[in-house]
Amino acid sequence: RGAALATAVGALLGAQVAHPALAAPGNPGAPRYSAGAASVGDPYFPDQGNGGFDVKHYDITFTYDPASRHMDATTTITAVATQDMDQFNLDFRGPEITELKVDKHPASFTRDGQELVVTPRPKLKSGQVFTVTVKYAGTPPVITDPDGSIEGWVPTDDGAFVAGEPQGAPAWFPGSDHPTDKATFTFRVTVPEGVTAVGNGQLLSQKTENGTTTFVWDSTEPMATYLATMTIGNFVVNESRTPSGIPVYTAVDPRLVAGSASAVSKIPDMIEYFSSIFGPYPFASTGAIVDRAPNVGYALETQTKPIFSNTASVGTMAHELAHQWYGDSVTPTRWSDIWLNEGFATYATWLWTEHTGGASAQTTFNSSSNYGRAATSSFWQTVLTDPGTVDMFGNVPYNRGAMTLHALRGKIGDTAFFKLIKDWAADNRYGNADTAAFIRSAEKVSGMDLTAFFDVWVFQKGKPSAW
Ligand code: ARG
Numbered sequence: 428r429g430a431a432l433a434t435a436v437g438a439l440l441g442a443q444v445a446h447p448a449l450a451a452p453g454n455p456g457a458p459r460y461s462a463g464a465a466s467v468g469d470p471y472f473p474d475q476g477n478g479g480f481d482v483k484h485y486d487i488t489f490t491y492d493p494a495s496r497h498m499d500a501t502t503t504i505t506a507v508a509t510q511d512m513d514q515f516n517l518d519f520r521g522p523e524i525t526e527l528k529v530d531k532h533p534a535s536f537t538r539d540g541q542e543l544v545v546t547p548r549p550k551l552k553s554g555q556v557f558t559v560t561v562k563y564a565g566t567p568p569v570i571t572d573p574d575g576s577i578e579g580w581v582p583t584d585d586g587a588f589v590a591g592e593p594q595g596a597p598a599w600f601p602g603s604d605h606p607t608d609k610a611t612f613t614f615r616v617t618v619p620e621g622v623t624a625v626g627n628g629q630l631l632s633q634k635t636e637n638g639t640t641t642f643v644w645d646s647t648e649p650m651a652t653y654l655a656t657m658t659i660g661n662f663v664v665n666e667s668r669t670p671s672g673i674p675v676y677t678a679v680d681p682r683l684v685a686g687s688a689s690a691v692s693k694i695p696d697m698i699e700y701f702s703s704i705f706g707p708y709p710f711a712s713t714g715a716i717v718d719r720a721p722n723v724g725y726a727l728e729t730q731t732k733p734i735f736s737n738t739a740s741v742g743t744m745a746h747e748l749a750h751q752w753y754g755d756s757v758t759p760t761r762w763s764d765i766w767l768n769e770g771f772a773t774y775a776t777w778l779w780t781e782h783t784g785g786a787s788a789q790t791t792f793n794s795s796s797n798y799g800r801a802a803t804s805s806f807w808q809t810v811l812t813d814p815g816t817v818d819m820f821g822n823v824p825y826n827r828g829a830m831t832l833h834a835l836r837g838k839i840g841d842t843a844f845f846k847l848i849k850d851w852a853a854d855n856r857y858g859n860a861d862t863a864a865f866i867r868s869a870e871k872v873s874g875m876d877l878t879a880f881f882d883v884w885v886f887q888k889g890k891p892s893a894w
């Protein structure tokens with residue numbers, strides 16, 4: 428039913444709307460209001476995401492002062508209701524909310540941990556497009572993950588390192604923080620003159636007046652919340668293009684320019700090479716952010732501009748750029764399928780290494796950190812499709828994941844394998860997919876029954892000995 432019709436029916440049945448329990452039986456078109464689900468029910472992060480609506484766009488506007496660490500923000504979410512709704516939740520762990528409106532109407536709300544519970548009045552009808560405007564001010568929190576890493580809003584000596592996998596996004600903006608609710612984003616960020624604010628997507632404008640600079644960034648393709656960044660600091664900015672014309676924007680902490688130059692200079696060639704084997708680069712621009720963040724020990728594939736902490740190696744650059752296809756454009760439906768991100772990105776690095784004259788993918792497969800590990804190693808005792816939240820960024824999703832792809836390539840042959848990974852990117856572009864879908868695609872492309880193969884590689888513990 429279209430939104431207009433739903434609205435008209437709602438207006439005609441105004442009296443019943445106030446008494447949905449009485450109205451419903453005799454009036455099938457009458458709204459039946461209920462609360463949207465408090466999460467999408469992903470067992471790894473049970474609070475993430477929300478039911479009852481689908482976010483279409485985030486407009487995140489704030490000023491940030493690196494010296495005081497004070498943020499003054501207004502985030503406007505545009506969403507469509509997927510049910511008649513009298514209450515809904517957002518995920519938010521940020522500072523104090525000073526005002527919240529649904530459309531033009533102030534709405535009451537409560538907060539409990541990551542859950543921001545909103546009571547919209549008037550109520551929302553299924554199919555209705557609505558906005559939620561949240562004003563908040565203060566210092567966004569650092570979030571500690573099950574593996575002990577920090578993420579979210581991580582202050583640095585000149586700004587903030589901002590990363591959100593797997594649960595950091597609600598530190599700095601309210602939303603629906605599960606990989607299955609992708610949306611477009613616009614960021615409007617004001618910082619002291621001389622400081623740079625770098626976000627996902629393309630720089631629409633950069634204006635300095637009265638000692639502050641406002642950066643407007645537009646992320647035009649759908650993005651999962653965990654891939655959002657707005658990293659702030661002193662940066663050496665460079666703009667160029669790949670050989671096929673994709674804009675490249677890099678922002679590197681001046682103290683890290685020398686150490687990351689080799690990796691940063693290879694971005695255009697990597698994008699070209701990966702496009703040749705994975706299919707067209709999925710986004711309107713590319714680049715990288717290299718920031719000094721002493722207590723952060725990882726890089727992240729923030730969409731269009733992966734972020735690196737303290738250093739960027741060539742191998743990590745290849746890994747994060749490959750994630751743009753596998754992870755960012757095609758995203759797991761559930762966190763337990765993280766190998767679909769990390770195994771692909773790791774395998775892409777093996778391919779890059781071989782492509783540039785280093786070890787072959789077969790040699791890397793055989794090495795002591797991969798298949799060469801002893802069968803008695805605890806490495807083999809984790810099931811690839813269920814690493815748990817503590818080890819979801821540990822060796823198994825990365826290395827067993829990459830090994831699985833290399834073994835599959837041997838099993839189905841190069842032609843079928845490279846068609847499979849290209850089709851996987853094309854068929855699931857901007858969407859979500861799971862291991863079962865990958866197995867179906869592999870069987871379809873190869874024409875083979877791969878039950879036994881995937882059983883030993885992804886569903887069972889132990890070192891596969893034959894497949
Ligand atoms: N996906 C990132 C990468 O492999 C790693 C993120 C790690 N995050 C964490 N909280 N441990 O490129």
Ligand code: ZN
Nearest residue numbers: 746768769772
């Ligand atoms: Zn990765």
